[in-house]
Amino acid sequence: MARLVTLSLTVFVIFSVILATFIDDTMTLSLVIFILWLALTIFVYAIYRGASKMQRELGKINKYLKMLDTVDTIDLDRIFFTREFEQINQNLTKVLEKSKKREEIKQRYNAKLKLKNKQRGDMISAIAHEFRNPIASIIGYAQTLQEDKDIPPALHDKFLGKICNNGDKIEALLSRLVLWNKFESGEAKLHQSTFDLMSLTQEVKSALVDDKYKSRKIIIQGEPRQLEADRTLIEIVIKNLIENALKYSKDDVLVSITDDRFSVSDKGVGISEDDIEKVTKKFYRSGTHNWDNSMGLGLSIVKKILLLHNTELEIQSTLDKGSTFSFKI
Structure with missing residues (x-):
């Protein structure tokens, strides 16, 4: 101016x-x-x-x-x-x-990155926790066999059996990690076939009772039911649900197969309302009960498998009274 x-x-x-x-x-x-x-x-x-x-x-x-x-x-x-x-x-x-969009994208990316880092930390912690017991058992029994040359043959065979069982546990944990990684990367594919759901459930029952739950009773109700699905994956679902019921209840476990539903019921510790929505999330661990001692992946894998088959896991539970896990066929 x-x-x-x-x-x-x-x-x-x-x-x-x-x-x-x-x-x-x-x-x-x-x-x-x-x-x-x-x-x-x-x-x-x-x-x-x-x-x-x-x-x-x-x-x-x-x-x-x-x-x-x-x-x-x-x-x-x-x-x-x-x-x-x-x-x-x-x-x-x-x-x-544009700046706001970039900021939103950045915030979402940071949130995902934090979640991934947390999950990675949880996973490492879970792996360390789950592998510690069987590895400690293997080392303990092996050291005993190595140090005590005069151990009775019966006890010697028992300790070898314990070592084998704990080795199987580690193998099962590793298999579950590999399976979950396939689901996460989108590599899991269905190999469908026609099979009898009742017969498959009977096979799972026999394997569980003969292996780890010899003193437990699993009651299966229903009629033969032909199913077209991935037999291996459905077997994983059935085994997870039945074993979950066996772990957290002392009474009999009831398996029911109808025309349109498969369900597993127990009279165990139950799940609180706050935890029902969380137990199927990967790496989740309840503060009260460890719902899945296999790195928090068991029920999450079940949920993934059922989604691949266009159905979903449904949970009905009352704390200290029991739970029913089911899915529509």
Whole structure:
């Protein structure tokens, strides 16, 4: 504005001198110089008003540029002094929208990264916890056999059996990890065949009773039911559900097979309402009961397998009274 005023005064003086040279009448000269002064004054005032408005608009835009990471919307006038400022406003709005989208993407990525890191930590902790007991047992029995050369043959065979059993546990844990990794990477595929669900359940029952639960009773009710599905994966589902019931109840476990539903019921410790939605999440461990001592993957794998077969795991449970795990056939 100072430059503009200086320029205007200079122009006024130059034109006044030129007019004085050509106009001899004092009255006419005074009138012309007054009109010239008035025109320049109006021009300078108009420029001043426009410049002031542009300055305010630039101030607002500068304010939003400084707070681009914190503001959600831009509250600028829609009508600007110049078209250029209107374009700047439009471009600034686009920049803000893109910035917010990038920030949202960044936040989602950071949240996923934190979740992945937490899951990785939980997984390492779970693996260490689950492998510690069988490995400690194997080492203990092996050291005893190594140090005591005169151990009775019967006890010797018993210790070897314990070592084999704990080795099988480690193998089962590793197999479960490999299976879960296939589900996570999308590599798991169905190999469907037609089989009898009742016969498969009987096979799982026999394996569990003969192996680890010789003193327990598993009651199977229902009729033969032909099913078209992945037999290996459905076997994993049945084994997980029955073994889960055996672990957390001391009474008989009831397996029911109807035309449209497979269910496993127990009269065990039950699950609280807060935990029902959580027990099928991977790596989840209840503060009260360890619902799955296989790294928190058992029920999560069951859920994944059933989803592959277009059905889902349903849980009905009452704390300290028992639970029923079922899925529609």
